[in-house]
Amino acid sequence: MMMEENVKTDSGCAVGKNANGRSAGSDAASSNLACSKCAFVAIIGRPSVGKSTLLNKMCGEKVAIVSSVPQTTRNAIRGIVNRGTAAASAEHAAQVRGQLIFIDTPGRHNSQKKLNKKLMEVSSRALTEADLVLYVLDAARAPGAEEEEVAALLSPFAAKTVAAVNKMDAPGADFVRAREFLSLRLPALTGGTARCFGISAQTGSGIEELLFALFDMAPEGEPLYADDYYTDQETNFRIAEIIREQAINRLRQELPHSLYVDIADAELTGNNLWVRAFIIVERESQKGMVVGKGGEMIKAIRLAALKDLRRIFDWKIDLDLRVKTGKDWRHNDHTLRRIIER
Numbered sequence: 265m266m267m268e269e270n271v272k273t274d275s276g277c278a279v280g281k282n283a284n285g286r287s288a289g290s291d292a293a294s295s296n297l298a299c300s301k302c303a304f305v306a307i308i309g310r311p312s313v314g315k316s317t318l319l320n321k322m323c324g325e326k327v328a329i330v331s332s333v334p335q336t337t338r339n340a341i342r343g344i345v346n347r348g349t350a351a352a353s354a355e356h357a358a359q360v361r362g363q364l365i366f367i368d369t370p371g372r373h374n375s376q377k378k379l380n381k382k383l384m385e386v387s388s389r390a391l392t393e394a395d396l397v398l399y400v401l402d403a404a405r406a407p408g409a410e411e412e413e414v415a416a417l418l419s420p421f422a423a424k425t426v427a428a429v430n431k432m433d434a435p436g437a438d439f440v441r442a443r444e445f446l447s448l449r450l451p452a453l454t455g456g457t458a459r460c461f462g463i464s465a466q467t468g469s470g471i472e473e474l475l476f477a478l479f480d481m482a483p484e485g486e487p488l489y490a491d492d493y494y495t496d497q498e499t500n501f502r503i504a505e506i507i508r509e510q511a512i513n514r515l516r517q518e519l520p521h522s523l524y525v526d527i528a529d530a531e532l533t534g535n536n537l538w539v540r541a542f543i544i545v546e547r548e549s550q551k552g553m554v555v556g557k558g559g560e561m562i563k564a565i566r567l568a569a570l571k572d573l574r575r576i577f578d579w580k581i582d583l584d585l586r587v588k589t590g591k592d593w594r595h596n597d598h599t600l601r602r603i604i605e606r
Contacts, residue, residue, distance in 0.1 A: 301362030302485035305478060306394035308387065308418065310410050311335050311371025313402040314430040318465035319343045319368045322475065325494045326576065328368045329509035333520040336512065338383060338604055339501075340390050341368040346491045347479060362479050363487040367394060372414045379521075379594045382604050391417070396481055397425040398474075399450075403437035403462065407445040415449035422452040426459045426477055433464040500527040503573060507541055507585065510568040511554070514561065519553060522546045524593070524603050537579040544590040554587045562587060 307315045311334035319328050319341070327343035329336060343366045367390045370383035391397060399418055401411070418425055427450070429442040439462045447454040454460050459477060463470035489496065497505075504525040512520035522545055529540045543554055543565070555562050566585040573581050593599045 300484055301479050301482040302365075302487055303362075303395035303478070303482035304365045304367060304393065305396045305398050306367045306387075306390040307369060307398045307400060308391060308414065309371060309400035310402070310414060311373050313371070313400045313405075314465045315371070315400050316341070316368055318400060318428065318430060318463070318471075319366055321465050321468055321471060322366065323494045326572075327495045327497075329505050331509060331512050331520070333512050335371050335373060335380070335383060335521070336509070337368055337370045338386075338524075339370075340386050342366065342496050343368065344489050344493050344495060345475065346487070347475070348491060362482060362485075363489065363491075364475070364478055364482065365488065366398070372410065372417070374410060374413060377594070378597075379600060382600050386604060388417075391421065395424065395483060396478060397421050398478065399425050399427045399453075401427060401429050401442050401445075403429045403431045403439055403442055404434040406438075406441065411445065412449070415445070418450060422450050424481070425450065425453060426474065426481065427453050427461070428470075428474055429460065429462045430465050432462045432469065433467055499577075500530055502576070503527055503530070503539055504541065506572050506576070507543070507565065507569045507583075510565045510572070511543055514565060514568075515553065519545070519550060522550060522594070523554070524590075532579065535579055536582070537577065538582045538584070540584040541586070543585065543587045544593060545587065546590065546592055546594065548589050551587045551589060 307319060309315050312332070316328035316330050316337055320326050320330070320343070322345050323343040328341045345364045345366065346362075348361055369387040369390045372384065372387060373380055375381075397418060399414070401407070407415075427442075427446055429439050431437055432439060443454055443460055446460055452459075459481075461470050461474045461477065463474055465471075495502075504527050508523070508525045511523060511525070515523075524544050526542045526544055527539060528542055529538075531538050543562075545551055545554060553561070554565075556564075562585060566583055569585070570581060570583050573583070590596075590599065
């Protein structure tokens, strides 16, 4: 478990350390990682192209939640990839040493709804602040108007962009079609030293070559995190995201977009972590759908979340999960700032 904690101890104090008992990033300078490259990499793309799945595969751990529901990602999620030895692929015999901090962003979607506009602000901010950009496309979907908009957005950043054509293992995958689109809209990625890779986030195919290209483009620099970190997410945020993932993967229609998770309290006593969390919906009528007949739905969400949390954390976890209404929260600026900018 490589992350910061913001749970309370039995004395009510904030812990503020990672699972190994060290302050987050405090050992970066003394890390045994002989680093020559370090870069922030913004992951940009349409909804449902597999950005979060790709981040998890690159990091080797579950960093971002994954769902078939578009725009599952609501925050800039950081995942950290370290390389301190020779590249895994034999053809990349040169030493690859460094740290890439990936920033998973919400899928680019054209909508004037307040929530979507906030999500696009997260994506745009990551794009302008990053050292590099990883543009993810779906090999199984023909480029359309939305893809045109993403490519236009990335055009000023083409010099620092690498493209990953994902889902090469999917039926109907067409790498040539994606490459032709890039050659027209972002020609710098396909001419000369090509920066366009066919990959599968599910199987891992092509990912080492992609990482090698990103490390090659990364500027020189020392690591910002210790080499045993794979994310810098705070514990409460991580718990809320795991619960939200289990909820949206079980609910239908508009409900997945109409909920968020609030951690009301979390107390760590010894090796026992007690958490009280609320699934917040927009309307009273939605509470019954989350609870389910005889409480079966919320029980299933709770048990699935606990299974995931116990795999991620070393603590013995007790989860008190409830549902309440936050009327029209998607139109409330204060709530949106609190859940998206955390």
